[in-house]
Amino acid sequence: MTSATIEISDLGHGFGPLEVIGELGLVVEAGEVVGLVGPSGCGKSTLLELTCGLQEPRRGRVRVAGGAAAEERLASCAFMPQRDLLLPWLAAIDNASLAPRNRGASRREARAEARPLFERFGLADFAAARPNELSGGMRQRVAFLRTLLAGKPVLLLDEPFAALDAITRAEMQEWLAGALRTEARTCVLVTHDVEEALYLCDRVVVLSARPAGAVAELSPESPRAADRDATVTDAEFATQRERALEALHEGSR
């Protein structure tokens, strides 16, 4: 599950005359969690879509688990979009098990595949609930399980907690840290929240404004520590956060 690397070299992309990404290189090792932080509109989401094969880059190369073709990348990547996009007509467990269903499993088989994850991640009581009965945090958890159940070696998370309030977001970060400890995958997390990236990732890459390129790289000391509060109030963490914010500030000029 954790053997896939992402190799991005000389990547350039844009829409019409607009250059969104310029000359970006990035290697994500197998099992590594990398955070991408950058100003709004700098092409972070586009980068994820390019990685998983939903879009083709104008220049440069993207390889995931050795595959360069769009279908090969799509086959290796699971993508968690910004909005949870849960289908309102399906129960939580059926939303989460969409990928097995799409691969031809019966509803019963797909649910059987999803149920252990629901139990392990404390969602067992909500399996039958409709999305409109779930809180924002719960919906994101279901969306994350849906991404896990895609069964891909690479997870691409696009600002998964952007729409949540601060308290719920902190809870969800802790939850995701735990989930990534037990379900180790190669993972790219896009966020505009520096603290979130520093807490969850092995490595944080700061991107500049359009056309996006890497301007700084940070390596947090104790990624995904069990005690989030202790981690984020640590002095070293504060220094890293300052450095990241400075780079972000420099890069967005």
Next chain:
Amino acid sequence: MRRVLLPALVVLALLGAWELLARTGWLAGLLDINEAASDLLVPAPTQVAEALWNDRDLLVDNGWVTLKELLAGVALSLALGAAFAVAMHLSETLRRAFYPLLVASQTIPIVAIAPVLVIWLGFGIGPTLAVIVLICFFPVTVSTLDGLRSVDQAAIRMMRTLDAGRAAILRRLELPAALPRFFSGAKVAVAVAAIGAVFGEYVSANEGLGVVIKQAQAQLLTARVFAAVVVLSAFALGLFGLLSLLERRFAWWGSAGP
């Protein structure tokens, strides 16, 4: 309570006013109708109610015929409309080729084509069904197609990353997402289906409410005409209500989308 009370009050007020105007001869005066003929041409609601009761056997027998035609016609329209919509959604070529034709089909004057339909399909239920379908499939097709086409692109991309092929995207995302719009189209369709049924029966049937209306008109039995119209309205309302119930049961997510 308010949902029932308000329309009921409006209907009662209108009926009361109509009764008053018809009974005092004011309406006949306004329409410049001879007072002696006023009873024949401007029946009061009570007279229509009387006709409903006195002609009940006639109305029940013919109403049953029309109801069967309505149900068959509407069912056929819903199936055809949905099938057209899905086909045009799946094929850009089909959509480009047939959409203008679809719109053009709505400009066909039913009065002009109905006799031709009798020649093509023979006397009987055929032309009536054809007229109902001609009127009804259009709103179903257009609104279902709109529903299919307005599915969130982000949701489609998400489904692709979840190993969904074209068929799975259609079945698990697009069709359920378009279902509320299908019901909207279907509700418009049943509201106009009754008109189609009467038109069809006018030219090609010897039984049904359309026939009752035609014969009653010729005999100046205006109260009976109105009574038949009341029965037709009841059918349309009933079908509309039935669809609303089905919608609440099977497409309760409305246009919320993912």
